[in-house]
Amino acid sequence: MSSFVWMKVLESAPERYDRGVHRLSRGRIDDVYRRIAERVAAPARTILDIGCGTGGVSLACAARGAEVFGIDLDAGMLEVARAKPVPGDGTVTFLQLAAAEIEDRFPERTLDAVVSCLAFSELSPEQQAYALKIARTRLRPGGELLIADEVAPRSGARRAWYHLRRAPLIALTYVLTQTTTRPVAGLADAVRATGFREVTETRIWEDTFVLVHGVRAEAAGASASTEEGS
Amino acid sequence: MRLHDLPAYVRDTVLRMLPHRTRTGLRRVGHPGRDAPVLLTGNFTLTVRRLRDVLRGRDAFILVADSRGINVWCAAGGGHLTHHDVISAIRTSGVADQVDRKEVILPQLSATGVERRKITEATGFDTRWGPARLEDLPAFLDRGRRVHKDERKMRFPFWERMEMAAMWGVPTLVIGGLIVEPLGGLTVLAAVAASLVTIVVGVFALLPWLKVGPGWRWPTLGAFTVLGFGVASVVLALLGRFTSGPMMWVGASSLLSAGILSADLEGTTPSYGSYINTFHNPASVDLVEEKCTGAADCVQVCPRDVLQMDGKRRKVAIARPDQCIQCGACVVQCPESALRFRYADGSVVEAETIRRTRMNMVGKRTVPVPD
Numbered sequence: 004m005s006s007f008v009w010m011k012v013l014e015s016a017p018e019r020y021d022r023g024v025h026r027l028s029r030g031r032i033d034d035v036y037r038r039i040a041e042r043v044a045a046p047a048r049t050i051l052d053i054g055c056g057t058g059g060v061s062l063a064c065a066a067r068g069a070e071v072f073g074i075d076l077d078a079g080m081l082e083v084a085r086a087k088p089v090p091g092d093g094t095v096t097f098l099q100l101a102a103a104e105i106e107d108r109f110p111e112r113t114l115d116a117v118v119s120c121l122a123f124s125e126l127s128p129e130q131q132a133y134a135l136k137i138a139r140t141r142l143r144p145g146g147e148l149l150i151a152d153e154v155a156p157r158s159g160a161r162r163a164w165y166h167l168r169r170a171p172l173i174a175l176t177y178v179l180t181q182t183t184t185r186p187v188a189g190l191a192d193a194v195r196a197t198g199f200r201e202v203t204e205t206r207i208w209e210d211t212f213v214l215v216h217g218v219r220a221e222a223a224g225a226s227a228s229t230e231e232g233s
Numbered sequence: 234m235r236l237h238d239l240p241a242y243v244r245d246t247v248l249r250m251l252p253h254r255t256r257t258g259l260r261r262v263g264h265p266g267r268d269a270p271v272l273l274t275g276n277f278t279l280t281v282r283r284l285r286d287v288l289r290g291r292d293a294f295i296l297v298a299d300s301r302g303i304n305v306w307c308a309a310g311g312g313h314l315t316h317h318d319v320i321s322a323i324r325t326s327g328v329a330d331q332v333d334r335k336e337v338i339l340p341q342l343s344a345t346g347v348e349r350r351k352i353t354e355a356t357g358f359d360t361r362w363g364p365a366r367l368e369d370l371p372a373f374l375d376r377g378r379r380v381h382k383d384e385r386k387m388r389f390p391f392w393e394r395m396e397m398a399a400m401w402g403v404p405t406l407v408i409g410g411l412i413v414e415p416l417g418g419l420t421v422l423a424a425v426a427a428s429l430v431t432i433v434v435g436v437f438a439l440l441p442w443l444k445v446g447p448g449w450r451w452p453t454l455g456a457f458t459v460l461g462f463g464v465a466s467v468v469l470a471l472l473g474r475f476t477s478g479p480m481m482w483v484g485a486s487s488l489l490s491a492g493i494l495s496a497d498l499e500g501t502t503p504s505y506g507s508y509i510n511t512f513h514n515p516a517s518v519d520l521v522e523e524k525c526t527g528a529a530d531c532v533q534v535c536p537r538d539v540l541q542m543d544g545k546r547r548k549v550a551i552a553r554p555d556q557c558i559q560c561g562a563c564v565v566q567c568p569e570s571a572l573r574f575r576y577a578d579g580s581v582v583e584a585e586t587i588r589r590t591r592m593n594m595v596g597k598r599t600v601p602v603p604d
Binding site for chain 2: 077103127
């Protein structure tokens, strides 16, 4: 898996983002979008997509009939997203909004799912914690959280190889765009600590990508399991 | 500046074209109580360190927002420090639990990105513009958080111009040196360095007396290219290498030095608008007078003293249009959207577009508007 640090080059030209990220992931990013949509989207469900970018996840959820709100801070990415046709029977509204502003737009207990793909790693630890806390309050009881992002492999050798392969990409991307990305760490634990239940962590792509799923329940407490995907 | 900050200061100054992130959140200077001022800044290491230094001996909170490691002015202009980021900083830092006086002092230079009213609507925090420059903050705080008119205007003192010269010159010299020394030897490297220093340091040292804006950038940079070539030739003559090979090196390096500066010399000064933003289609600020209600928010944020309040007419006037550097602050802050940019080709870009994209437009979002 090529590192998603290259995404920064793509974000500097939003019109190239979709094609670029498709190539970077060797076509597998579409599978992630579909996987997220299959897990949480259905007709009459209301979904919030945090850091929607050019709308890959939002539109995949709309294709399954959901009412989707995609939020992002990047005006250029949102322009690209808004220009795309909405597939299926769902609806999509794209808003220029930070994760910390969710509470201004969405009342408590109004969302059926909160999703995020390749965006949480952009947030500072305190922003991540705040976003998780607010997401939980905006979900209806039984509502789902699903976050997908780049992650460093767990095994030592694989981890070393991952960082070694990433280093030149980081340097080149930094020179080209003056920015970089960081893999997320401890996401499942943070989701559990926020009070989500039935938290599962699915690792894919040679342990370099993670999908963390949790459920909002009224009662306190959390359970967890980890499974290995493909 | 403390001595142990010197290496970081050198790094941040020489490489200031690249972002340097420091952690976001709430920081304390001294022992701030519940009535202490809260000063917002971006998470560019150099800025946070300087703000801390200028506040030393006082009690204050520094609220560091995520500006992606970019300095406040550039981040606000590029859409990387907006009210979204300020709202995020206020909420995620928990500053509301630390102070009784719910007010954030915003850097004036963040005005292109930050819409004040939206911060108050979302967080309940009042906002106030601080001075344009950090060194005026102590006086601003001492007189009860009031900005003197002179403190709204940007200055570009000699030491700061030298910092900019270092930003352009040092990386160029290091990269160029790695190529020139193995191929041409130390003598040629000395001559090339003399040419580079003459051009880069000369331009910034003499900037207040030079003309660099539209119509003047190429003649001015051309003159410095010749000057750099001349100085390098003298160095070669003194070192006994005044021959065709080394002369070709210094000719090429003089052209390259001026060429690198020409990328956006203007945009790295507070005296000119960014060349990259407009290229050969210069823009100027345009007032739709019927919309102006005399709120004068624009006057408070202009760092070039371009706008003036006409008290008799209750309207703002563009008093010094030649001083405008198209930073966009006035356009974003006008509550009536009465200001916009008009380009030389007759097209305009309206306030709503600037508020959405900031100055990160690269000439793509203008619309033709007949007079």
